[in-house]
Amino acid sequence: MKESLWSLFSAGIFLFVMIFNHFKQLEKFQGENENPKFHGYKGRINIRQAPVNPTNVSEKFVSAIVDATGVDKILDYNDPTTPIGAFTQWQLYQKPYGQREGSSTAFLSPDILTPDGLGENERKLRVFYYSTVLRILFEGRRAVGVELLKEGKMLKVYARKKVIISAGINSPQLLMFSGIGPVRELQQAGIPIVFNNPNVGKNVTNHTLNTAIFSMNQRDMADLQGDPFALYTGGAFLPHPFSRMNGRRSVQLIGTVSEGNLIIVVIFLQPRSRGTIRIQNNDPLKIVLADEGFLDNPFDMETIKAIFRMYIKPMAMKLSTIDSAYQLLNPTIDTIDNDEALEEYIKENFGHNHHQQGFLRMAPFSRGGVVDNQGRVHGVDHLIVADASIIPFSVDGNTSAAAYLIGYTVAKNLMQEE
DSSP, X not given: OOOEESSOOOSSSOOOXXXXXXXXXXXXXXXXXXXXXXXOSSSSEEEEEEOSSOOHHHHXXXXXXXXXXXXXXXXXXXXXXXXXXXXXXXXXXXXXXXXXXXXXXXXXXXXXXXXXXXXXXXXXXXXXXXXXXXXXXEETTEEEXXXXXXXTEEEEEEESSOEEEOOGGGHXXXXXXXXXXXHHHHHXXXXXXXXXXXXXXXXXXXXXXXXEEEEOOGGGXXXXXXXXXXXXXXXXXXXXXXXXXXXXXXXXXXXEEETXXXXXXXXXXXXXXXXXXXXXXXXXXXXXXXXXXXXXXXXXXXXXXXXXXXXXXXXXXXXHHHOTTOOEEESOHHHHHOHHHXXXXXXXXXXXXXXXXXXXXXXXXXXXXXXXXXXXXXTSBSEEEOSGGGOSSOOSSOSHHHHHHHHHHHHHHHHHHO
């Protein structure tokens, strides 16, 4: 079967290439700091500043951070003039009344897409449901389409112009099964080589995640129901504990409440550890072998220990002064003060935030790159990657906004080629 498409898709989830008039129109912001210089109001993605009314928990938590670290209390961490500080409200991908917002709800809504996957109003768009892309099709080194599995049937779908993949953690798998990757691994799997690129699947970067658990004043639980979709109760972006004066965001603290306790999520945003993604064999339905390399670089462990000692410990002391019901339960102060015990706690308490990035890195081929500065895959023609896998360095926050920006930039470049 041959289907000509204006642009093509990823494994399962589709399409970043929507036609945006301006990047600010990506979002519709609802919040106190409605500054048009930093937020758009006409876009399709809803961003909600929540909770509407800051809770007692968040006010106490934020006051403790400010007192313990010396950072300012800020209103908008996406205002480039206030990237560092503590805040009582998060900016969430939510519609006005708390429903989850995402690329599918914002860009593949009924005014864009019919229920059977066709573009509305003569829009050149077709979405295949219940489908998994298996590999990219090439004529020589020119990408011409994809092979996919749709409801148990193998199909070949052809692109009139270019193939764009946006499969996130599965993007390197698609390249490797299509013959783009480390030659030895591909040969061992019996995959014909299109282009030998040893950088595919390397340089996996992910933020670290740990937690600190506090008891809390149970009287503060009631006002959490004032905005039940708010998810979080205050937070902060902080500089690296070893270099507080450089003004760069390196630490993210997220407050949330669970089972009557205040949980502080501790995220190190600038890790030096790197991992790998490899294929198991030549079966495209086999899950990849992902080793994210957490804590492989000793610098990351030393940094996380410093975060607990220089941020969490003094914050705990300030918080208990503000309200004695708030006490640090885990790790204990004794654990934080004991180097061996703290290392063990960090390893045993380690979590995952799905912020993988960098494994199809944007850089020159000779410097570890897989794509160029427009997302075009090195060594082949008419193949573009448009997702967080091409981010060349670790972003200093959550990765979704960066992914949207990549999608917008790729779309803009393609439009200029028309």
